[in-house]
Amino acid sequence: VEIEYWQYIFDARITAMDQLIENFETANPDITVKQSTFPYADYRTKVAAAIPAGQGPDVVQLFYGWLNDYVEADLIQPLPEDRFPAEQIEADFFPMVRAMKIDGAYMALPTAVRSLALFYNKRMFKNAGFEAPPANLDELVEMAAAMTQKDGAGNITAEGFTSGMTAQDHHWLREVLLRQFGGVPYSDDNKTVTYNNAAGVAALQFYTDLEQKHGVTKSTFMDEPQAAFKAGRAAMHIDGSFRIGALKDTRGLDWGVAELPAGPDGSKSNYASYWVNAITSKAEGEKYDASVKFMEYITSDEAMQIWLDTVGELPAKPSAAMTEANLADPVFGPFVAGLNYAQTTVFVDESGQRQVLVDAVSRMFLEGQSAEDALAAAATAEQAILDGYYNK
Amino acid sequence: MSFYRNLSIRQKQVVWAWAFLALPILFYTVIRFYPTLNAVILSFQSWNLLGPREWVGAENYIKLWHDPVFWKVFRNTFVYLILGTPISLVLSFVIAYQLDKTRLLHGTLRALYFLPFLTSTVAMAWVWRWFYQPVPIGLFNNFLASLGFAQISFLNSTTNALPAILLPAIWAGLGFQIIIFMAGLRAIPTSYYEAARIDGVSGWTIMSEITLPLLKPTIVFLVVFSSIGFLRIFDQVFNMTTNNPGGPLDSTKPLVLMIYQTAFSSFDMGYAAAQTVVLFGILLVVSLLQLRILKDKP
Amino acid sequence: MRKPAKGPRDPYAVLRWTLLAMGAIVMVMPIVYMLSASIKYPFEMYDLNIIPKEPTFENYTYVLSDGRFLRWFGNSLLIATLTTISAVFFDALVGYALCKFTFRGRTFVFIAILSTLMIPTEMLVIPWYLMSKSLGWLDSYWGIMFPGIMTAFGTFLMKQFFETVPDDFLEAARIDGLNEFQIWWSVALPLVAPALSALAIFVFLGNWTAFLWPLIVTNSQDLYTLPVGLTTFSVEQAVEWELIMTGAALATIPTLIVFLIFQRYIIRGVAMAGLKG
Amino acid sequence: MATVTLHNLVKAYGKAEVLHGINLEVADGEFVVFVGPSGCGKSTTLRMIAGLEDVTGGEVQIDGRTVNHLEPKDRDIAMVFQNYAIYPHMSVRKNIGFGLRTSKLSKPEREKRIEEVAAMLSMTDYLDRKPAQLSGGQRQRVAIGRAMVRDPAVFLFDEPLSNLDAQLRSQMRLEIKKLHQRVGTTIIFVTHDQVEAMTMADRIVIMKDGHIQQIGTPAEVFHQPANIFVAQFIGAPSMNLMPGRAVSGGVEVGGTVIARETDHSGELTIGIRPDDLHVTEGEGRFAGRITLLEPLGSETLAYVDIGGQEVVARADGRNPPALGSMVQLAVDPENLHLFGADGVAIK
Amino acid sequence: MATVTLHNLVKAYGKAEVLHGINLEVADGEFVVFVGPSGCGKSTTLRMIAGLEDVTGGEVQIDGRTVNHLEPKDRDIAMVFQNYAIYPHMSVRKNIGFGLRTSKLSKPEREKRIEEVAAMLSMTDYLDRKPAQLSGGQRQRVAIGRAMVRDPAVFLFDEPLSNLDAQLRSQMRLEIKKLHQRVGTTIIFVTHDQVEAMTMADRIVIMKDGHIQQIGTPAEVFHQPANIFVAQFIGAPSMNLMPGRAVSGGVEVGGTVIARETDHSGELTIGIRPDDLHVTEGEGRFAGRITLLEPLGSETLAYVDIGGQEVVARADGRNPPALGSMVQLAVDPENLHLFGADGVAIK
Ligand SMILES: Nc1ncnc2c1ncn2[C@@H]1O[C@H](COP(=O)(O)OP(=O)(O)OP(=O)(O)O)[C@@H](O)[C@H]1O
Numbered sequence A: 001v002e003i004e005y006w007q008y009i010f011d012a013r014i015t016a017m018d019q020l021i022e023n024f025e026t027a028n029p030d031i032t033v034k035q036s037t038f039p040y041a042d043y044r045t046k047v048a049a050a051i052p053a054g055q056g057p058d059v060v061q062l063f064y065g066w067l068n069d070y071v072e073a074d075l076i077q078p079l080p081e082d083r084f085p086a087e088q089i090e091a092d093f094f095p096m097v098r099a100m101k102i103d104g105a106y107m108a109l110p111t112a113v114r115s116l117a118l119f120y121n122k123r124m125f126k127n128a129g130f131e132a133p134p135a136n137l138d139e140l141v142e143m144a145a146a147m148t149q150k151d152g153a154g155n156i157t158a159e160g161f162t163s164g165m166t167a168q169d170h171h172w173l174r175e176v177l178l179r180q181f182g183g184v185p186y187s188d189d190n191k192t193v194t195y196n197n198a199a200g201v202a203a204l205q206f207y208t209d210l211e212q213k214h215g216v217t218k219s220t221f222m223d224e225p226q227a228a229f230k231a232g233r234a235a236m237h238i239d240g241s242f243r244i245g246a247l248k249d250t251r252g253l254d255w256g257v258a259e260l261p262a263g264p265d266g267s268k269s270n271y272a273s274y275w276v277n278a279i280t281s282k283a284e285g286e287k288y289d290a291s292v293k294f295m296e297y298i299t300s301d302e303a304m305q306i307w308l309d310t311v312g313e314l315p316a317k318p319s320a321a322m323t324e325a326n327l328a329d330p331v332f333g334p335f336v337a338g339l340n341y342a343q344t345t346v347f348v349d350e351s352g353q354r355q356v357l358v359d360a361v362s363r364m365f366l367e368g369q370s371a372e373d374a375l376a377a378a379a380t381a382e383q384a385i386l387d388g389y390y391n392k
Numbered sequence B: 001m002s003f004y005r006n007l008s009i010r011q012k013q014v015v016w017a018w019a020f021l022a023l024p025i026l027f028y029t030v031i032r033f034y035p036t037l038n039a040v041i042l043s044f045q046s047w048n049l050l051g052p053r054e055w056v057g058a059e060n061y062i063k064l065w066h067d068p069v070f071w072k073v074f075r076n077t078f079v080y081l082i083l084g085t086p087i088s089l090v091l092s093f094v095i096a097y098q099l100d101k102t103r104l105l106h107g108t109l110r111a112l113y114f115l116p117f118l119t120s121t122v123a124m125a126w127v128w129r130w131f132y133q134p135v136p137i138g139l140f141n142n143f144l145a146s147l148g149f150a151q152i153s154f155l156n157s158t159t160n161a162l163p164a165i166l167l168p169a170i171w172a173g174l175g176f177q178i179i180i181f182m183a184g185l186r187a188i189p190t191s192y193y194e195a196a197r198i199d200g201v202s203g204w205t206i207m208s209e210i211t212l213p214l215l216k217p218t219i220v221f222l223v224v225f226s227s228i229g230f231l232r233i234f235d236q237v238f239n240m241t242t243n244n245p246g247g248p249l250d251s252t253k254p255l256v257l258m259i260y261q262t263a264f265s266s267f268d269m270g271y272a273a274a275q276t277v278v279l280f281g282i283l284l285v286v287s288l289l290q291l292r293i294l295k296d297k298p
Numbered sequence C: 001m002r003k004p005a006k007g008p009r010d011p012y013a014v015l016r017w018t019l020l021a022m023g024a025i026v027m028v029m030p031i032v033y034m035l036s037a038s039i040k041y042p043f044e045m046y047d048l049n050i051i052p053k054e055p056t057f058e059n060y061t062y063v064l065s066d067g068r069f070l071r072w073f074g075n076s077l078l079i080a081t082l083t084t085i086s087a088v089f090f091d092a093l094v095g096y097a098l099c100k101f102t103f104r105g106r107t108f109v110f111i112a113i114l115s116t117l118m119i120p121t122e123m124l125v126i127p128w129y130l131m132s133k134s135l136g137w138l139d140s141y142w143g144i145m146f147p148g149i150m151t152a153f154g155t156f157l158m159k160q161f162f163e164t165v166p167d168d169f170l171e172a173a174r175i176d177g178l179n180e181f182q183i184w185w186s187v188a189l190p191l192v193a194p195a196l197s198a199l200a201i202f203v204f205l206g207n208w209t210a211f212l213w214p215l216i217v218t219n220s221q222d223l224y225t226l227p228v229g230l231t232t233f234s235v236e237q238a239v240e241w242e243l244i245m246t247g248a249a250l251a252t253i254p255t256l257i258v259f260l261i262f263q264r265y266i267i268r269g270v271a272m273a274g275l276k277g
Numbered sequence D, E: 001m002a003t004v005t006l007h008n009l010v011k012a013y014g015k016a017e018v019l020h021g022i023n024l025e026v027a028d029g030e031f032v033v034f035v036g037p038s039g040c041g042k043s044t045t046l047r048m049i050a051g052l053e054d055v056t057g058g059e060v061q062i063d064g065r066t067v068n069h070l071e072p073k074d075r076d077i078a079m080v081f082q083n084y085a086i087y088p089h090m091s092v093r094k095n096i097g098f099g100l101r102t103s104k105l106s107k108p109e110r111e112k113r114i115e116e117v118a119a120m121l122s123m124t125d126y127l128d129r130k131p132a133q134l135s136g137g138q139r140q141r142v143a144i145g146r147a148m149v150r151d152p153a154v155f156l157f158d159e160p161l162s163n164l165d166a167q168l169r170s171q172m173r174l175e176i177k178k179l180h181q182r183v184g185t186t187i188i189f190v191t192h193d194q195v196e197a198m199t200m201a202d203r204i205v206i207m208k209d210g211h212i213q214q215i216g217t218p219a220e221v222f223h224q225p226a227n228i229f230v231a232q233f234i235g236a237p238s239m240n241l242m243p244g245r246a247v248s249g250g251v252e253v254g255g256t257v258i259a260r261e262t263d264h265s266g267e268l269t270i271g272i273r274p275d276d277l278h279v280t281e282g283e284g285r286f287a288g289r290i291t292l293l294e295p296l297g298s299e300t301l302a303y304v305d306i307g308g309q310e311v312v313a314r315a316d317g318r319n320p321p322a323l324g325s326m327v328q329l330a331v332d333p334e335n336l337h338l339f340g341a342d343g344v345a346i347k
């Protein structure tokens, strides 16, 4: 029997999955797995067109934030309770995976999770005489200021710190800064926006001050934050663990990774996200059985380690992630450590919710709005998105 | 066969006409009209692509009416049209007019002007995006900075971004319009100009009283098709603002991009369909108006 | 078409020519930058020099060494060619029928076809997908091609072109005993040959760069077209621009060559469109 | 070869009737020319014979067989068009051969036939050229060749010469005439040029507004025009027309009475061909002043004002009278044409 | 009104010289027609006079003033083009008025002038029509009106009648001739139709391959052609040419000796105009068989084969000889044209 597996195109992921499939097929000679991959930018569209049409894969990789829609439309089958007992999952996996439990059944499981960390340019650090990466936000600002370079006209030619709401910064703002300044983004049931308060304003103000007050960053610098860092024109850059692969091959860049800086009160926070694997409603009969077996394999410890080694993404189980070796790893260590205190946002419309924060910052930069007004408007807009979803 | 033989010539023509059109009509009906109709129906439904479709009446349209983003997008769409069509027409006319008078390397110059038309929008959008970057990487800003001017925020600005995106769109279509204009100019008999020279009328009079009126069919053609093009602008915007599509703050978002996002980011198919219907209406009205205004006047 | 107009003396000739030449250079600048970027290393990507300090064909080797690229290139070529042939054929057929036959409903059919220009294809993709699924066209060349096998713009153009063909030609053939299809095929079509070439280049370009639908309808990478394939160089949150530029350059070069070879013909054909707006 | 018969042929476009019942018998091998002003329905008639237009009423018969519903290709006709309708993308050989596409001849037979026709038209050397490389006259010959190659029973020509310049026109006129003498096929030829009609036709059909005005040999229509329209249309320069009156002993015109007996009484229109009105040294019928001279070489046309009416008269080519001089004009009473108030000729 | 003088006028396009030194004096008020086959350089000459083409060598003088470097508008000329060059999007009024745009007349004066010109051309009723609503002849009149309105010193016409049909052409010919008589402006008129040249010109300039062949009045060029080219070009149908020889007592041609004295000896070409070669009842100079007849109404052209050579002769219109019959052809020895081996006429 042949089953089909879909994910998006990213060389390391494809390689890793090829290896997993090979191992799996050796163990289960009667099953073949066909992997199909699609460009990242359009993966979601592709999946959304195919699965409802009954065309897609038997096992599919989805961003965790999309799952709800698929479950509601009965396009995803729950994982069989006998093979994936809920207690077992809750014991083994990081707690954030609980978001995958819908109406008492687990619908999907990740192989790996990712978190944020601070990448830094060792050469620029050395030139500025810094030994260690910033431990907290104040240090971040100070050190960034020291490493920012400007030309005669005051244009930035090298950033101390990268910024860009359209990249990872909206996660940093929402789940990290906001909490570090004493706020919470959403109510416990995730249905209400709770960041429109002094803490929220302080977080937003801190973020925008980086550019507007301290001048250590410019959000449009070199088009994309990662490009600036990659080109060696930024000292510090916050990004996900998936960036490791791209940076590894970059000529002439000497970089290190550190945990995200702590907040004013010393609190730590991080944002974690993950892609999950799920069995679609297309899989029936022996394909279903084969899919279940495949799911079991790709959520096993062995698969997680392969994934970590090949892709650089962190195992979804603490038992596999929090190993001595991983924690001591200079690159993976900070990410793994971050998982301990990571939060996951329960998105209902990821791009829409991202846009709300993007626009809030844009309004401050381009229209001179105050942080209070910008945040209030963002909260209203995001609440409308949530309401639209939950009150359907 | 004998049935066919007994038809009159006119009837035979009708038979042939429909024979020629049979397959195409089937095609257009199934591939174009049916989905279009589907979109119209969908505009009264709610559908997230994954679940079932539900009737919601005019709710999508009401939502659209009250959606501030829609009005902004509506405005943007017309700004693209109102700036794009006249600018590209005037530019291409001026170039075609001058090129028509040039003989040295005429073919080469013409080919160079036509080249952009052959390129891929995506790749070129990136090049332009790169040109527009702030220092240290943006071509224009580096140029400004090297001359000691302050840099200009091209794309990260609610006022400059739209024109900055429009420029490559005009750039890409210019070659086509130039060639059409040149063909139109060539079709005007030389003796019209010679007669005018003998009458001693000025260059401007020749232009306004002879060249332009005689180019009218060409102008109508270009106005209508370039308007449809600008009202449907999408590729350039989408590719030049990939990080924040239609941004900043929706200041560059045209209707088609809004439709695309509604459909494929928010998966609100019904709402997207309603927007499509509105776009269809706009295109229809604008085209018909233009045809009326441009064709009827003597 | 007459020769370029010429007056006896033209005091502005030099100025005009200089300005036009400068304009032409500006026009091709972005293309030059694309080509330049395709022979740069990533670290030099953001430098503005047109000629790289360290030119490299590594990007090309990389892109071409990926066997898939050639496959995608071939797919695009095949699909664009077949679609072009089909679209030119049917557009010419419909344009001819709408131009040279008189029958009730002619205007209606014409307007109806033209009105399809006003619907963005983005909205049609989902119905097409469902349709393809029920007809089993998914993940096939035919599935990629079918929406483009006829075009409204082409029909419009062809109708214009056929207006320039005198009826006498058709009637002479009718007397010689050809049926209407033969008349169209062996008399009318050759008479508008330049126009066909112009239409062909438009349709070809349109299909060569088509993206959304080929993406949606294909599952296997073996069937990807070039633009779809190119986006595989864009990964999560970042884009490998030098590779995209290389791919774009590779994708553009064939059309440029075709254009440069058939320039006269194509321009003559495009020009026919303008004559009877 | 075949006869062509038109029986009460009517054509209407929608409600507008443009042909009002045309009757004509064309004999086998006859050369008939349709002539008339623009829009009179010549082409329409021809196209109905060819089978390119529906017949609204009446009958078209070719060789005694009603062909109203036959396809053009089954009528055994060939047609030559005003703009030649030769295909610019085909060589002369292919153009001529085009008429054979549906024939059952073998390839070598076709080639032979094409060569034959080309030889007949002296186009052998041009067989491999494209039309763009031919002169106007040669193109017209190709068009004729394409019609000839099928050896049809009837040739139809629709103003085939009107795109040629004067010199070529008269040359092609001769060629077609000679061709007809040689092959003997029935020919129906449409023109609006009366010289063509006069010089080529066995019989001329003069049409106006969808009606036939007269059918006759060139001599008949020239010398015995059926009505004023025909009289004016045929002959260049046009016949002079003057108001006149039947009086006892003749007709009164321009102040003179000319002895010419007629049954008619009352108002008349008198027609005199310029060729019959000579400027004479001696005593003439009319006297007048010369307002304009058109020297044609061997003769000169004099425009003479007689009592406020301008007439055209013929004068000598070598010794024309002086402009502005008073002259006498002579006319033979036999050469007067008389028309009644309704425009119809009076015997 | 003005004189026009061309002095050794040369024109070259690139390396190709197309006019090789044209000399001509056009008197004030004269009507000069340039005639010649296609491509002989007529238009080029005219356009150099108009100032639309650069002068490669020589001089153009208008009214004694060298205008080589003057703009067209400063030459006080007006030109009428073959395709009329009237603007399809303007009413007749605007078209005619277009020539006045640069004049200093006030608005009412202009209006008056337009009305005047329109009246002169009988176009008053059509002033508010668009060209598309006019017939060919009316359009040509508008073009002339636009030229007239400025009251130029010289009118230039470049084949203005060649797009019209035969009837209209002869009518417009007359109108232009009359106009010239009325306004008396100097006119230079280009055509390739010899009938136009003959009937309109005060003097005809016959060109070939960039050289002038002959300049003379219509009678001169018809009756005393300077060479074979002129002899064949002028007159329709063309002059019959036969090889002959000067013998004692006359010239030998077609087997007969005709008494005609000449200084020349040896081979000659003998030209006889068809009009001078009559089919006669009695004894003629030549005998031959009629191969084709072209009835023209008042006369018939007979194509006669005399000893293998075809000549055209004139026969009676009413009683033409029968096709295929043997006839005698008479010619007056005075009417023989003799040309030497170089084609030049011999006195
Ligand atoms: N397709 C048509 N629809 C309506 N009326 C037509 C059509 N074709 C011809 N007519 C009308 O029929 C009449 C005769 O036209 P026809 O073409 O036979 O004239 P014609 O004698 O050939 O003139 P010409 O010398 O200009 O060719 C004209 O009044 C014309 O307007």
Ligand SMILES: Nc1ncnc2c1ncn2[C@@H]1O[C@H](COP(=O)(O)OP(=O)(O)OP(=O)(O)O)[C@@H](O)[C@H]1O
Pocket (backbone or CB within 6 Å): E013, E018, E036, E037, E038, E039, E040, E041, E042, E043, E044, E045, E192
């Ligand atoms: N722009 C040009 N470039 C090169 N050669 C030209 C140009 N215009 C005319 N000629 C050549 O000059 C010669 C004379 O041309 P011109 O137009 O004066 O002839 P024409 O006597 O007016 O002929 P037609 O009766 O055909 O109008 C021709 O051999 C023509 O090919």
Ligand SMILES: [Mg+2]
Pocket (backbone or CB within 6 Å): D042, D043, D044, D158
């Ligand atoms: Mg006709």
Ligand SMILES: [Mg+2]
Pocket (backbone or CB within 6 Å): E042, E043, E044
């Ligand atoms: Mg000329």
